[in-house]
Amino acid sequence: MSEFHYQRLPWQDAQWRLLQQSLVQGRLPHALLLCGPPGLGKEQFVLGFAQSLLCAQRAHDGLACGICRHCQLFKSGNHPDLQWLKPDVESKSGEITIEAIRSLTASASLTAHSGAYKVIAVQPAHRMNNAAANSLLKTLEEPTPHTVILLLTDQPGRLLPTIHSRCQKVQFLPPDRADAIPWLADKITHEDPDLLLTLANGAPLRALQLDDSELLNARREMLRGFLQLPGGRRDPVSLARGWGGFDRKLLLEWLAGWVIDMIRLKEGVDSGFLFNRDLTQALQKTADKLNSRALHSYLLQVYAARSSVESNLNPQLALENLLISWGDCGTQAS
């Protein structure tokens, strides 16, 4: 068996079986919208499913053989019947453009080289701008036989309703903790699996990425700086500069988690229910000095920054503003 053989993740079994059943029965939809939070392995799933569609001799459970000519081409990343569209890395806006969609859909109208399926994946689908999404709609309305379009997103709400209505939705959800913890415990080496799973919002692959002592130490250090802002013991602009090179999405997620935990602490929630229960003491100390209304209103600002993080043309300025605003929370009476 090839090492490239797709390893199904246990929490994706239902989705895999559903699609394989449709495939076997000849009623596979021509467009699928695969959605769910990050860290659940949607991309891996699509890779496995695409290979399964292209494979000349898939197994009874739908897994690709890993050895046929199509699997070989797939593994080399050169299968002519698979196209994977992502935003252009050079593009400042981070959008998927109409030109990209047009060239993709033009090739979709050609017959599959293998005579089987043509597979088109768009990831993340919510990064299509309006013109691109409208162009894709035309293809969805007039599907080419044996072309399967797979749209991946963790923000399905940002897709046009008309796209939603023309795709079959495949939803991915975090597994039960009772199943995820043993799966993680086998793979995690540095940190507590339970804490990592909580920090990852229950997404096991994200939890694995967080199994990095250096990263978690950075998190503790960043929280220390963050909590010094409301008392004026730290300059927000220099702190923002110090955080400049850090993964912006992760940073905003942590920020939101810290603020949510402070709100929960003010409400008297037990520390076992916090995202950052290893940092309870520090969070409690600051929460005690702030009022709930300021925390709630600040949380909305973090959410706003988070939702525009991919399209923000001046992310450093946005971060500075966010930290300045947090410093100002300390001037309000508790």
Ligand SMILES: [Zn+2]
């Ligand atoms: Zn094969």
